[in-house]
């Protein structure tokens with residue numbers, strides 16, 4: 001971490017022991033631990049969920065559960081969070097930390113392919129955090145927008161895709177193609193207002209008008 005990143009992290013609400021233990025266990029046991037949101041983005045997600053007083057949150061891409069815990073901690077007292085993860089091997093670690101955080105009754109974890117599961121969910125989400133398969137971002141956008149309530153917010157992670165969105169495109173790079181198409185669809189959508197925040201790998205903040 002460079003000094004500026006360190007300074008930014010030192011001026012965000014810090015991780016508690018539970019999130020720190022999850023961060024450590026993820027780094028010890030997982031192949032791609034950097035996928036986890038971390039202190040700054042986690043604090044941001046909790047902050048936005050609290051500011052919106054979100055009651056119904058959807059997350060696409062649970063991984064080990066870090067961002068789900070942050071979002072759930074921010075949501076309203078009677079709020080519920082649904083999180084979708086295709087890798088069933090991650091269910092155990094996420095469930096364990098949801099329980100440690102006392103959130104086991106407020107987070108529902110669905111295991112399966114997000115594109116198949118999203119259409120089965122009831123509508124009216126206050127907040128959606130999109131953080132799964134980049135190739136499918138355009139499809140997720142089409143599926144999710146009708147399920148967000150008016151004034152609700154979608155946050156999509158990794159929309160700068162490590163800078164690849166402005167580099168020469170390799171024709172078989174399906175992830176970058178997915179991210180580029182998603183960003184363009186959001187930009188052109190008449191029913192959405194959006195701000196691309198350069199936080200970490202880029203967060204597309206979308207509000208449904």
Ligand SMILES: C[S@@+](CC[C@H](N)C(=O)[O-])C[C@H]1O[C@@H](n2cnc3c(N)ncnc32)[C@H](O)[C@@H]1O
Pocket residue numbers: 035036037038060061062063064065066067068084085086087090112113114115131132133136
């Ligand atoms: C970047 S990680 C999520 C990180 C997590 N949101 C956090 O901040 O701690 C992306 C996750 O999406 C999952 N995923 C990828 N494709 C998926 C799909 N088609 N359906 C559901 N989950 C998927 C991956 O298995 C991975 O755990």
